[in-house]
Amino acid sequence: MAIRIVVAGATGWVGRALVPAILAAPDLELAGAVARGAAGRDAGEALGLPAAGVTIHATLAEALAAPSDVVIDYTKPPYVKGHALAALAAGRHVVVGPSGLGADDYAEIEQAALAAGRGVLAAGNFSVTATLLKRFALEAARYVPDVEVIDYAAAGKPDVPSGTARELAEALAAVPRKPSAKPVGELSGLRDTRGAQVGAGTPVPVHSVRMPSFILSCEAVFGLPDERLVIRHDAGGSAAPYVAGTLLAARRVGEAVGLRRGLDSLMG
Template structure:
């Protein structure tokens, strides 16, 4: 067997992190060599994830873990407060970041793209790793050519920190490439409660729902004369993201620069 791709999972204690640990362990082309969490140094990964990892322990030192494991890829599902430093650290050590955390600016992504190219490595930032969500965004961009009046409702669990979601922002960006910026709704409409009409992106409205019970869901609603079209994707559980994560760990080895959006690996 050819050398397996050596993967460190950052945020391995969290719900997405635990699913990633399982997915990496179950793929014969990947090898889990590190699990990082700032609160669990020295704790067996198996005790937290319920999956046997051959005695692998959590570390709270990302620099040390990336160096000692000779990692190829860092998968990161942490939060916006720490993700930027983690990406910088990975690139510094020549480790390819695969990132599912959202909330980065286009300027930051462009800077990481340059840094990756300087080191001769690839990176992936994906607002959504679910294949169905990528198809939903692609179909929405196509539909906008014919039905330019569109609003987005995205619904996530109540622990999500950023709004709108990275998936909603990516969807808006893709649609904006296919339609002219335009106003929607009545020109004299009035909000009796501020924010009732949602956020405004080039005339498109986006609404964020945060409630317990949700995982990740999005509706893209188009309106036309005498008709509406709704394109919807639902992630029922976090396993839905794992095929995209595993694919990214493999494909990132072939790239130089930062890839923004899983669609760039699929199509």
Template structure:
């Protein structure tokens, strides 16, 4: 039996590429979508997916009333993501989160809901393989070098700061060890905000400018030596598709909340 999938944000930049990937996957069936501006339309026609009817709903409640599906892929915005995820979990539907900008408090609520409903959530800040490798390499480096900071780059219209990629990396590195803060905020002179933000014990800086899509940089420093690990994405959403397809396939193999694509990969 194919895994029945509904995608929230199916007509967006990343969501549309994933919709095509799911529609072409032999083990999946794309049965519905959530996209407020295209509600009432046929996703198969909107994205030229071929024959068939894939209804687009305005909201998660309507989709849950009229559809039966196994996995919700959440690819919208932070303000609507929590409602979508919690509603799906309450109905016993496993969920893959690709939405950027959810906080640690959000994830605590999601984990509680998943545990209560005995369902599964796989939250991935970035589905690209190169990001997965950067996360793993950064965790290795943080074991030996406590002096590090993160720089998060994105296009000028990205509304969440830091990005989901940066939040996830900060979370993971803080579990290894927090980054050294050589001068405390109280002792700083000048404009304190220029030093970035302290996120789970990790110093993070966000840059928002034209010319960037999504990039993340982890910089580690020791006396007279420096290590820089960096991921840069291009203009296409294609790098995120294969990782998201893997997440859909694997989200039902555990219970509760897992974070990071590597948690379901064999390293």
């Protein structure tokens, strides 16, 4: 039986690439679509495709009235947690694509997932190469204790840091390390220039750059005396790199109850 999927944010940047991929996959079925600006239109026709036989709804609550298995959310940060909690309450598994949620938000989502007996998979970035950035950086952190994360994005990106940078920093912070950099509390001057201290354990400084000419980039900078290692991921202007990872998550999100963070949780 095909996995029935609701896409929230169906006409957004990622949604416009995701919906055609779902329609083309033999093991997936587009069961619902949410996009306030295109409400009432056929999901296929709204994207310039043949009619899909699925009417776009203005709210997720309306889309959840029909049977489905998984909700994929690619809306905006203010709506994501509410959508995840509503989907879990309705008995759906959830794939969370947007950035902007913090540790407290994910803790609440995890509690709801456990109570509902459903799975949630959230990733700051569903690109395979961005996932490899995280994997290689975690390996480097075992040997190089000083690391900082720099997050680059377009001037109009509303949330800081990016989901990629936040997820990376939280993972790096959990690696046992003894950095040589002076603690922020011992500094003078403008301490905020050292970046946000992200993660439990040994927090990692994260610096966000927002200006024209950037799309999405993230780098982990490691330093030892007289040498430096930079591991960086750059995204292009297309949403295509995120589609395969998101659909992998949709296919496997139901394998475990509770919250899993990062596409790497599905990779061997």
